[in-house]
Amino acid sequence: xxxxxxxxxxxxxxxxxxxxxxxxxxxxxxxxxxxxxxxxxxxxxxxxxxxxxxxxxxxxxxxxxxxxxxxxxxxxxxxxxxxxxxxxxxxxxxxxxxxxxxxxxxxxxxxxxxxxxxxxxxxxxxxxxxxxxxxxx
Amino acid sequence: xxxxxxxxxxxxxxxxxxxxxxxxxxxxxxxxxxxxxxxxxxxxxxxxxxxxxxxxxxxxxxxxxxxxxxxxxxxxxxxxxxxxxxxxxxxxxxxxxxxxxxxxxxxxxxxxxxxxxxxxxxxxxxxxxx
Numbered sequence: 318x319x320x321x322x323x324x325x326x327x328x329x330x331x332x333x334x335x336x337x338x339x340x341x342x343x344x345x346x347x348x349x350x351x352x353x354x355x356x357x358x359x360x361x362x363x364x365x366x367x368x369x370x371x372x373x374x375x376x377x378x379x380x381x382x383x384x385x386x387x388x389x390x391x392x393x394x395x396x397x398x399x400x401x402x403x404x405x406x407x408x409x410x411x412x413x414x415x416x417x418x419x420x421x422x423x424x425x426x427x428x429x430x431x432x433x434x435x436x437x438x439x440x441x442x443x444x445x446x447x448x449x450x451x452x453x454x
Numbered sequence: 455x456x457x458x459x460x461x462x463x464x465x466x467x468x469x470x471x472x473x474x475x476x477x478x479x480x481x482x483x484x485x486x487x488x489x490x491x492x493x494x495x496x497x498x499x500x501x502x503x504x505x506x507x508x509x510x511x512x513x514x515x516x517x518x519x520x521x522x523x524x525x526x527x528x529x530x531x532x533x534x535x536x537x538x539x540x541x542x543x544x545x546x547x548x549x550x551x552x553x554x555x556x557x558x559x560x561x562x563x564x565x566x567x568x569x570x571x572x573x574x575x576x577x578x579x580x581x582x583x584x
Contacts, residue, residue: 334470341468341470344467344468345468345469347464347468348461348464348465348467348468348490349465349468349489349490349492350489350490350491350492350493350498351489351492351498353509353512354509355509355510361510364510365510365511366510366511373514374514374517375486375489375514375517376468376469378486378517379465379468379469379484379485379486380469380470382469382484382485382486383469383471383484385485386476386484386485390476391476391478391482391483391484391485391524392478392482392524393524394485394521394524395520395521396518396519396520396521397485397486397518397519398516398517398518398519399516399517399518400515400516401513401514401515401516448485
């Protein structure tokens with residue numbers, strides 16, 4: 318997909334990851350530096366009232382960001398925002414989708430706005446998001 | 455914070471991305487890479503100066519990144535965080551929830567702001583998180 322094809326309503330190519338493993342959570346913890354034990358320590362997670370460990374919201378958010386950068390590249394991104402609605406659990410398959418909601422010009426630059434969502438295999442929305450990116454004219 | 459090439463690779467792999475897919479040189483940090491500021495602080499909690507939350511009961515509410523320009527491997531960024539807002543809400547299940555909104559500013563070697571990262575953390579009440 319080239320950025321010139323990005324018009325209002327364009328559906329971005331989805332990305333699916335999973336089934337997620339505890340190793341995925343540990344790898345994200347190491348890469349990001351977020352070592353809250355609720356994401357890798359089973360005893361700590363249970364003692365904190367969770368049924369088991371769960372994935373970092375930012376792991377799903379990072380995959381949503383891939384949907385954006387695959388379509389517009391990394392250099393033009395101006396804003397990326399996510400809201401977390403549900404947690405991701407071991408065994409979950411997360412499907413990340415996005416679409417362009419608006420293409421416009423501002424100060425002679427071409428921009429797109431888009432909306433994003435990540436759903437699990439039960440059809441529950443786990444993360445929603447939005448973005449703004451510069452695109453070539 | 456030094457934006458390191460190896461950390462960008464590691465971060466992309468943790469997102470199941472192909473670290474060689476983007477051929478730009480030096481590599482541009484992916485959208486959520488600024489989360490790795492955690493490696494330069496004691497803990498992500500340091501982005502909420504003056505506020506102590508119980509991590510057993512903290513949920514991640516929202517996260518926002520605003521970029522003035524791309525951030526590339528090799529850059530050295532200066533980081534400053536502040537708490538912008540603290541408020542309480544009552545959840546659907548009746549418990550009080552404490553919302554903490556913080557903002558971290560990233561400046562380049564020339565002291566220009568290159569990005570902002572904004573975080574909303576939610577501390578739930580009691581021992582059974584929503």
